[in-house]
Amino acid sequence: MGPASIKAVNKTHFSTSSNNSNFGNHIAFVTVFATYKPTVDRLVNGKSSDLLTVGNTSYSKVERSMAILNVFINFIQVTMPQSNIIILTEPSSVLPVHRNRVTIYPIQGEYSRDKLMLQRIRSYIAFLEAKLEERSEWQGQVDHYIFTDSDIAVVDDLGQIFHDYPNFHLALTFRNNKEQPLNSGFIAVRGTPDGILRAKVFLQEVLKIYSTKYMKASRMLGDQLALAWVVKSHPSFNAKQFTRQQAFLADIAGASVLFLPCLRYNWTPPEGAGQFHGMPLDVKVVHFKGSRKRLMLESWNFLSSSSASDISDMLCLILKSGRTKYDF
Template sequence: MKIYRGWRRLLLCLPLVFLLPHLSSVFELHQSSNVEELPKKHNKKFDHLVLGPAAGQGLPNRLQCQGLKALHKAHFSSPSHIATSGETVSFVTVFAVYNYSSHSYDDKSSNLVTVGNASYGKAERSMAILHVFINFIQVSMPQSNVIILTDPASELSVGRNSVTVFPIQGEYSRDKLMLQRIKSYIAFLERRLKEYSERPDHVNHYIFTDSDVAVVDDLEPIFQKNHKFHLALTFRNNKNQPLNSGFIAVRGTTDGILRAKLFLQKVLEIYSSKFMKASRMLGDQLALAWFVKSHPSFDVKRFTRPQAFMDEIHGTSVLFLPCALYNWTPPEGAGQFHGMPLDVKVVHFKGSRKRLMLESWNFFSSSDSNISDMLCLVLKSGRTKYDF
């Protein structure tokens, strides 16, 4: 009986033997860490940057950070001189100006958000994001132009070099903005088709993006290395929403512009007939996915592998680019939890990460840090919701 009791005590103690060293190491790690931990409750928004561990540490071909310093530089290319070959790249974004009612400013201090030395009211925040969007393009691709599609009634004025405001009539309300965005893209491409006949010797490629993206590398190689595509889309390993509409590239030839216009017109038809319940958000992405998947020979399994590929979709040659490089978003996408690729080209600050976009630009522009160091800030801050 005593022997049985002895074995019983030994068996009860065994788990503690294995657990104690582990608990000790966790305690030491917690004590030695001088980085603020990520919040456990993700529904809380913060009015300051919250740094956490950088995902992907020790993994090959991922950004490695020590604090806010990159241990080795990302594979960024020098800005190209594509203009000398008679070709240019222009960025196109849809931007809407909303008038906030006076009663929303009863307590002005509660509406102010401070980033660095600047404070922004509710009406100025989207303009601040737009200017940072332009800033990143002018650093990474200084010879590129920015074209802003907007409501003619908004009387938008940006006052920046190489930036053009392009009014297009439409319905720019919040509930219809995603639907209007596709309509504006189509109207813009139709206008460009007419202008192209007047200047056939000049090729202007177009990249349609959301205004909350940071272009951190030269994107001209998309057009130089892939000569056969008409339209380029970004994809991710997501069953219901594999395509993200925040980045669409169009080859600036007659055929490219025409095919891209016809493609988007089909997407618009599907959007209007099948996904109007999602007109405020996601409807365009659902319509994109439906149209691509409806092609009989398309293999949806290709979305699970993060390699670029080309396919013909209903007469349009489409280049599919991985979001991990051309539309990287913290913390969304399977690639995020494996870190940030060294050769990332575009960072998309969706949703609650708008403050992080401004903080990243301030960090880059007000210090001797480079783009790689700035990406460490993004990587370590990207899983937090902010107040912007």
């Protein structure tokens, strides 16, 4: 392990909203979630090949998805207990989620696997349009929105974003990747009428580019490619800023866009031998992409067990897992 890794392992305290932070009030997390009818399980040695065991629990594909959604909720309710969670889904979907501060929000659309990433942007736009109408009729407390994938763990209070950066309309996370510098798994929107409107217009531009240029990548990556095209095609934008791990503001498509480093706000654990390079000390969001979803469940199991005293212990578990190949 490198020096940063050792520091993370030795970390004894991790600040969360439970430690006297009020930044997380009046924030809603919004995620798109869809379930699919399971196919006939293939049998291997008389057992279903689609069953996967984590700890003492075996999951089918549908059960895995629901377990991940519930763990997504669990992490938010530990680190930001005053925030709300909104699940955007198709109207016919019946999700067995009955939790405090969790709302199922049906939006008509095409939630098939091949079109889910496209539908996600459409659902975000429809949601913002509905909230914009509500804001025009009601002048009260401003609620901010953070749109995320459901395979993330929020491990620190994200409300500080809106406090520390008061002038942005929406926020995106970036990494030093020439082809895919932006990750669509985290988008923050300021809950003012102007913020909601400008974020909606921005996403409509992304949707247009997605639909006209990247439909061949509709199942995966198309939204990220479209995001990058909208941002990088702006005449005044300097893409060299993606090579630095510092937050910055830029005016894009009529919106003030805050760019936050993935290293802190959308960090993905490494996977596989030779891929481990430590972890950031101030990470706020852990994104369990792809096969890492098993690690997401294992991390929550560890955090909720008597073995972990706080989130820093759970982060150390993730840190030590960096040479493991997951199969979720």
